[in-house]
Amino acid sequence: MKRIAIIFHSAHGHTAHIAQQVLQGVQQQAGVQAELLRAEDLTARPDALLAYDAYILGSPTYLGGVSGPFKSFMDATGRLWRTQALRGRLAAGFTVSSLPAGDKQSTLLSMFVFAMQHGMIWVGNPILPEQHEGVPYEQAANRLGSWSGLMAQAGHGAPADTFPPGDTKTARMFGRQVAATLLRLGEQQVAEAVLEG
Numbered sequence: 001m002k003r004i005a006i007i008f009h010s011a012h013g014h015t016a017h018i019a020q021q022v023l024q025g026v027q028q029q030a031g032v033q034a035e036l037l038r039a040e041d042l043t044a045r046p047d048a049l050l051a052y053d054a055y056i057l058g059s060p061t062y063l064g065g066v067s068g069p070f071k072s073f074m075d076a077t078g079r080l081w082r083t084q085a086l087r088g089r090l091a092a093g094f095t096v097s098s099l100p101a102g103d104k105q106s107t108l109l110s111m112f113v114f115a116m117q118h119g120m121i122w123v124g125n126p127i128l129p130e131q132h133e134g135v136p137y138e139q140a141a142n143r144l145g146s147w148s149g150l151m152a153q154a155g156h157g158a159p160a161d162t163f164p165p166g167d168t169k170t171a172r173m174f175g176r177q178v179a180a181t182l183l184r185l186g187e188q189q190v191a192e193a194v195l196e197g
């Protein structure tokens, strides 16, 4: 059984809600199990990361980057970076913010660079925007058009569990996609090991 850690920070619940949807998506894929982990808790015990095959990173966008608590988690992995203990594992990212763009791309980019520094393999969000197929914009998967990671938009002042349905649907598809990629890569690693004798 492959294991995925969904690591998130959420001050007001919106990112936590999307993390839940990502978890549901992972759970649609047999052979993979996932857990939700708060970034603040992992900051105190970063070695817990060693128990997982893949990481799905989630943060609200704050001033065009990850939130302070999420950055603290990232910085707490310095010792793991020095030994490259997480090399070869998968990573993917998601972010929530209140504006349609809101500089969410910068947040995903900082997660990507974090994953690259750890020698991880980045998994994107290969979903075609469904509004191109005539699905109403609010209901369309990947309506925000983000391939480097998952983006979701929480309306300003909206309750934490009221997202456009397209965004929650995208989150589930994204979770399942990361889980399927993890399984495929696992098979490939086995095949390569066989080739090497």
Ligand SMILES: Cc1cc2nc3c(=O)[nH]c(=O)nc-3n(C[C@H](O)[C@H](O)[C@H](O)COP(=O)(O)O)c2cc1C
Binding pocket: 009, 010, 011, 012, 013, 014, 015, 016, 060, 061, 062, 063, 064, 065, 096, 097, 098, 099, 100, 101, 102, 103, 104, 154, 160
């Ligand atoms: C300090 C701060 C900075 C923020 N910066 C941005 C931003 O750059 N772009 C944006 O679209 N929203 C921004 N927001 C809005 C949050 O991203 C949004 O409220 C998000 O849903 C919060 O997630 P949470 O409910 O999981 O805490 C900011 C909010 C705060 C508190």
